[in-house]
């Protein structure tokens with residue numbers, strides 16, 4: 369099922385009042401010195417959807433995700449996640465969301481099983497690690513050091529750690545970057561399983577065919593602004609002539625020169 373559009377800054381798409389908003393960005397801005405990383409983004413994210421974020425390098429995808437995760441404070445505007453003010457209630461939020469970290473040295477020196485135990489200790493409520501290990505087929509790797517695993521299995525371990533608190537919302541920053549096609553496919557199978565459990569999934573990606581195939585909606589960020597957010601089909605309809613591919617959406621909308 370594709371969740372339909374209707375967010376605050378959505379262009380096109382219908383709205384369905386029955387959809388439950390789990391994240392609300394209201395004119396969120398983030399400035400680093402003189403760099404305006406995010407220039408006022410308004411967006412609603414709905415329960416149970418897979419929302420992809422696309423845009424050129426430096427467009428502001430990670431900054432937008434980090435504001436939603438409560439990791440960085442917006443310079444202005446408001447970010448509400450599951451009813452919590454992401455800026456003022458990061459501790460409450462932490463219990464409810466899962467973040468798949470990019471490559472990090474944090475768990476490089478420990479075994480997969482140890483990393484799972486360590487992450488369990490961070491949360492009040494946790495999901496049975498055995499269940500997570502089963503879902504991700506991690507059993508044969510439990511006694512291996514994380515740094516000895518292939519990129520695909522390291523990503524999977526990172527996802528397992530993000531699931532340890534049974535989060536309602538899962539954030540994945542470029543989860544399939546650098547993975548071989550089979551590992552990418554397998555990771556998407558898991559993401560779809562999590563979606564089937566009712567989880568909301570937000571991810572950034574540079575792979576347009578993945579955005580097309582797996583995302584209910586795709587948010588297009590260009591130079592810190594949300595320029596479109598809709599289903600892949602509806603984004604394609606925005607193209608000149610109303611047809612093309614998500615690669616064309618990327619070229620024509622995400623990577624277009626401002627004002628072109």
Ligand SMILES: Nc1ncnc2c1ncn2[C@@H]1O[C@H](COP(=O)(O)OP(=O)(O)OP(=O)(O)O)[C@@H](O)[C@H]1O
Pocket residue numbers: 400403404405423424425426427428429430431432
């Ligand atoms: N901590 C920081 N300090 C200063 N500038 C930053 C910081 N984090 C991000 N920026 C700048 O903010 C802008 C947006 O960066 P961001 O990482 O959000 O982009 P992105 O779309 O995720 O890029 P990529 O696809 O390369 O990961 C860039 O110009 C970046 O250099």
